[in-house]
Amino acid sequence: MADSQAVVQHRARPDHITNRRGGVRWWQPVLFVAMCGVIALSFVLPPPMNVDVTFRAASRIFFYHVPVAWVTVIAYFPAFFYGIRFLRPLSWQDDHRAVTAAGLGTVYCILATISGSIFAKVAWGSFWNWDPRQVSIFVLLLIYGPYVTLRGAVRSDQARGALSAVYSILALFAVPFFIFIMPRMDKSLHPAQMKLDPGSTLPVFLVSLACFTVLFFWMLTMAFKVSLRQGRKERDF
Numbered sequence: 001m002a003d004s005q006a007v008v009q010h011r012a013r014p015d016h017i018t019n020r021r022g023g024v025r026w027w028q029p030v031l032f033v034a035m036c037g038v039i040a041l042s043f044v045l046p047p048p049m050n051v052d053v054t055f056r057a058a059s060r061i062f063f064y065h066v067p068v069a070w071v072t073v074i075a076y077f078p079a080f081f082y083g084i085r086f087l088r089p090l091s092w093q094d095d096h097r098a099v100t101a102a103g104l105g106t107v108y109c110i111l112a113t114i115s116g117s118i119f120a121k122v123a124w125g126s127f128w129n130w131d132p133r134q135v136s137i138f139v140l141l142l143i144y145g146p147y148v149t150l151r152g153a154v155r156s157d158q159a160r161g162a163l164s165a166v167y168s169i170l171a172l173f174a175v176p177f178f179i180f181i182m183p184r185m186d187k188s189l190h191p192a193q194m195k196l197d198p199g200s201t202l203p204v205f206l207v208s209l210a211c212f213t214v215l216f217f218w219m220l221t222m223a224f225k226v227s228l229r230q231g232r233k234e235r236d237f
Contacts, residue, residue: 031214038063038208045200058122063205065115067212069137072112073179075105075216076144080172083165095161096227098168099151104220106144113137136178143171 042063049059078101086094116134117127128134150167154160196202 027214028218031211031218034207035211035215038204038211041204042208045204046197048196048201048205055123058119061115061119063208064212065112065119066205067209068108068115069112069179070209071212071216072105072108072137072140073175074213075101075108075220076168076172076175078220079105079168083168086161086165090158090161092157092161092231093228095157095164096231097224099147099164100223100227101220102144102147102168104216104223106141106147108216109137109140109144113141139178140175143174147171 042060047056047059048062049055079098082094082098082101085091086098113134116137120129120131120134121127147164147167151160151164154163196205
């Protein structure tokens with residue numbers, strides 16, 4: 001009887017811990033209002049690039065494309081961090097956190113690729129031009145895309161976690177190269193820099209950058225909770 005009660009308490013505890021911190025936080029309405037402001041102002045303010053007529057209308061997407069690409073870079077660092085933590089005590093929680101972060105980072109990488117292709121279609125007449133920046137972010141997809149497939153091929157939890165951790169650690173070293181170094185090794189159609197007005201477009205761009213970053217970490221926190229709860233259920237049964 002005591003053992004059954006202990007099992008029930010053990011299974012109920014994660015839900016209790018998760019739910020006790022619910023509710024709307026003060027920064028969530030602020031984030032909503034800020035994102036709405038960025039969306040509205042991105043269509044009202046002058047385009048970020050006024051040098052080339054071809055780029056003017058299309059450059060408005062930079063308010064979204066650049067922040068998404070920025071989040072893509074930082075998104076893989078949690079996978080790296082939790083991958084290292086997993087290798088120390090072999091904690092399944094850290095394994096779940098690492099794969100969740102890598103998966104969410106790949107989603108942002110896909111969004112950066114799509115938004116960049118939209119700009120390329122308007123500015124250069126084709127969705128894909130084999131531009132160094134397009135190729136570099138596509139290679140990141142090829143690196144992190146097989147991550148889930150690799151995990152599914154290993155049945156042992158510890159072996160799967162260890163292999164995934166090593167993979168995420170090694171893969172992170174490719175991120176700075178393909179994002180910051182490779183695109184500058186050859187001529188690129190991609191605009192080298194945006195000329196943002198310090199009094200209008202620059203503040204909106206910085207707010208957009210902050211909003212997308214906060215949104216990512218909010219999504220990452222929620223994804224962690226879902227992943228850990230699912231992991232506890234799998235181990236209970």
